[in-house]
Amino acid sequence: MLKVENLQVNYGGIEALKGISFEVPTGKIVTLIGANGAGKTTTLRAIAGLIKPKAGAIHFEEANISGTHDAAAIVGRGITLVPEGRRIFPDMTVLENLKIGAYLRKDKLVRDIERVYSLFPRLEERSWQLGGTLSGGEQQMLAVGRALMANPKLLMMDEPSLGLAPLIVRGIFDIIREINKQGVTVLLIEQNANMALKTADFAYVMETGRITRSGTGNELLNDPTIKEAYLGTMNEDD
Amino acid sequence: MDYLPYLLAGVSVGGQYALIAIGYTMVYGILRLINFAHGDIFMAAGLIMIYLCTALPLAVSIPLVLLITVAIGFVIERAAYMPLREAPRMSVMISAIGVSYLIQNLALYLTGGLAKPYISIPWISDTITILGATTRRVTVITPILTILLMIALILLIKKTKIGMAMRAVSRDFDTSRLMGIRVNNVISVTFIIGSLLAAIGSVLYFTNYTAVVPTSGQMPGLKAFVAAVFGGIGSIPGAVLGAFLIGICENLIKSGGGAWTNFSDAFTFVLLIAVLLVRPTGLFAEKKIDKV
Numbered sequence: 001m002l003k004v005e006n007l008q009v010n011y012g013g014i015e016a017l018k019g020i021s022f023e024v025p026t027g028k029i030v031t032l033i034g035a036n037g038a039g040k041t042t043t044l045r046a047i048a049g050l051i052k053p054k055a056g057a058i059h060f061e062e063a064n065i066s067g068t069h070d071a072a073a074i075v076g077r078g079i080t081l082v083p084e085g086r087r088i089f090p091d092m093t094v095l096e097n098l099k100i101g102a103y104l105r106k107d108k109l110v111r112d113i114e115r116v117y118s119l120f121p122r123l124e125e126r127s128w129q130l131g132g133t134l135s136g137g138e139q140q141m142l143a144v145g146r147a148l149m150a151n152p153k154l155l156m157m158d159e160p161s162l163g164l165a166p167l168i169v170r171g172i173f174d175i176i177r178e179i180n181k182q183g184v185t186v187l188l189i190e191q192n193a194n195m196a197l198k199t200a201d202f203a204y205v206m207e208t209g210r211i212t213r214s215g216t217g218n219e220l221l222n223d224p225t226i227k228e229a230y231l232g233t234m235n236e237d238d
Numbered sequence: 239m240d241y242l243p244y245l246l247a248g249v250s251v252g253g254q255y256a257l258i259a260i261g262y263t264m265v266y267g268i269l270r271l272i273n274f275a276h277g278d279i280f281m282a283a284g285l286i287m288i289y290l291c292t293a294l295p296l297a298v299s300i301p302l303v304l305l306i307t308v309a310i311g312f313v314i315e316r317a318a319y320m321p322l323r324e325a326p327r328m329s330v331m332i333s334a335i336g337v338s339y340l341i342q343n344l345a346l347y348l349t350g351g352l353a354k355p356y357i358s359i360p361w362i363s364d365t366i367t368i369l370g371a372t373t374r375r376v377t378v379i380t381p382i383l384t385i386l387l388m389i390a391l392i393l394l395i396k397k398t399k400i401g402m403a404m405r406a407v408s409r410d411f412d413t414s415r416l417m418g419i420r421v422n423n424v425i426s427v428t429f430i431i432g433s434l435l436a437a438i439g440s441v442l443y444f445t446n447y448t449a450v451v452p453t454s455g456q457m458p459g460l461k462a463f464v465a466a467v468f469g470g471i472g473s474i475p476g477a478v479l480g481a482f483l484i485g486i487c488e489n490l491i492k493s494g495g496g497a498w499t500n501f502s503d504a505f506t507f508v509l510l511i512a513v514l515l516v517r518p519t520g521l522f523a524e525k526k527i528d529k530v
Contacts, residue, residue, distance in 0.1 A: 048416060049415075050412055050415060050416070071412075071415035071416060071418075072415060072418045072419060072420045075416065075417070075418035076418060080416065081416050083412070083413060083416060087410060087412075087413040087416075089405070089406055089409055089410070089413070090409070091405070091409070092402070092405065092406070096402060099402065100402055100403070100406055100417050100419075101417055103399070103402075103403065103417045103418045103419055104418035146417075147416075150417075150418065
């Protein structure tokens with residue numbers, strides 16, 4: 001579905017991505033893991049059309065979408081990004097936040113809103129509340145729901161677990177699996193490598209602008225070097 | 239002493255300031271930019287009206303003035319502000335000052351420095367009597383039209399898709415893009431609305447004056463800006479309320495006669511300083527909920 005080839009991005013004179021290649025097959029959950037500053041967010045922002053790559057190609061369903069630098073067109077093609085820090089609109093209601101996620105759509109949204117509410121019943125209870133008054137976990141639900149409103153084929157998520165309590169993180173990852181079961185392909189980046197690797201079908205490891213390892217989630221989860229570098233010695237439930 | 243004529247004049251000129259002030263406050267809300275050229279767009283609308291009326295009937299000139307002013311606002315944004323989107327805010331501000339002088343100098347060139355007499359528009363310039371005070375019909379029309387336009391604009395922003403996009407863009411460019419919103423188009427719409435209201439304000443305002451000169455936009459522009467700051471820049475009802483207050487106050491001061499008349503402008507700026515000292519964010523400060 002998504003194929004990135006030799007993607008290079010310069011960010012303020014720094015080579016943020018030094019030529020990375022990876023693939024996201026249809027219907028799968030793929031994750032990029034790596035430390036802060038490895039270039040994970042830059043990768044997603046380049047795919048979303050927010051930043052212009054210096055070189056390389058991004059193919060989505062056989063079309064080359066790199067270099068358009070037009071985020072709206074990318075959304076129109078069926079790729080949405082749940083940005084880091086959730087970035088919900090704080091002075092819009094929950095319902096308005098969902099509606100704005102479907103900005104490019106001209107058809108009726110009732111069924112999609114119901115779908116989001118069935119995934120996140122909490123959002124339905126709070127549909128008239130302002131986004132800014134929600135808790136961190138609820139804001140993350142809203143950000144995911146908002147991204148689903150565009151009816152994406154590929155959902156990209158930037159650090160969905162950031163700043164959330166472990167119990168809520170687990171809930172979010174359950175939802176990611178559920179969304180994937182409903183037919184949405186997922187590209188996930190995470191510092192919480194443990195959760196990400198358990199959830200993903202396939203994983204890539206990023207280090208300072210390069211992809212250094214790849215394998216199925218389980219392979220990497222059991223790899224001693226990965227364990228040491230990214231999983232730490234913390235207990236399983238973390 | 240009869241204050242009614244002064245009060246009426248104040249409400250009227252307040253409405254005209256309000257129509258300009260909305261443009262300042264909307265552009266600020268979305269770009270965090272004080273569009274210094276806005277008052278000059280207002281003046282340009284006046285001059286265009288004069289030139290068009292030499293050849294065309296009023297029924298054609300007025301819509302055409304609105305259209306051309308909107309086009310000028312659109313082109314200024316695309317040519318002078320859009321290329322600086324990623325630049326520091328100071329650069330855009332300097333660009334705005336540059337555009338302001340460009341328009342004034344173009345006007346100077348076109349008019350040859352002569353004051354151009356403004357056409358009298360029948361019906362709205364007619365004299366009427368309200369509660370014993372003699373005034374022109376425009377005095378009554380202006381506040382009503384201003385309030386109606388303000389309500390329409392607030393409904394647009396609260397209830398429509400483009401309004402939702404405007405609220406989103408004013409909050410966060412990148413996240414708006416991720417929703418599929420074309421940010422530059424939304425910014426253009428903002429300038430179009432601002433210029434349209436300034437053009438309407440211009441027709442109403444200059445009807446009360448005899449002539450337009452290249453600097454005619456400065457004082458009303460400045461006062462509308464003060465009104466926008468007074469009301470809490472970024473807030474549309476705030477700008478309108480601020481404009482009415484300034485219009486009414488300055489005219490009530492004029493009712494003192496003599497020296498008071500000369501000081502009515504100074505009053506506006508004393509008011510600005512006082513507001514900034516006591517309440518730097520204005521009457522209706524933008525809500526800020528930033529939760530991480």
